[in-house]
Amino acid sequence: MLDHVGIPVSDYARSLAFYTQALAPLGIGLIMEVPQEEIAGAKAAGFGHQGKPYFWFGDDGAPGQHTHVAFAVDSRAKVDAFHAAALAAGGRDNGAPGLRPHYHPDYYGAFVLDPDGHNVEAVCHLPDASA
Known part of the structure; x- marks a missing residue:
């Protein structure tokens, strides 16, 4: 989603x-x-x-800037798996999996640049299930 x-x-x-x-x-x-x-x-x-x-x-609308899209997932493990799979598929790291508390306390996301430079993210908004 x-x-x-x-x-x-x-x-x-x-x-x-x-x-x-x-x-x-x-x-x-x-x-x-x-x-x-x-x-x-x-x-x-x-x-x-x-x-x-x-x-x-x-x-950041200088020429050559790209679109950002984020996919919601239901666990932090899926965010981690997305990041690893995207890097293995040739994506470039644009932000390792981790908390982004400036959005909200449970915002856990990871970012990669696709082959065309678009910023793709997986995000989980749920608290850490292992805590």
Whole structure:
């Protein structure tokens, strides 16, 4: 199942204003912004509803930037397995499996770049089952 998608934008403020207005009739609003200090030097905005952001954009829209897609899984072990399998299939590491508490305390994800440079993630939102 898709968990969220993200796109690069060339003008963060313009895109923030656009999506705030355009998505409001759908009941979709700004859930969170992540400062550039938290994610590789680019600000990001997450839109969604009921506290769950599922549409993201960031101000990393220079030519050659790529799309981000995240798949939701039900265990941290599956995140680990995804990362290992993607690397074995020729993907490039873009973030080893681990917690990303700047999203929420139980956000456990791993990131790889596919052969075309797209950022692909597996994420588990559940607490650690072994704890």
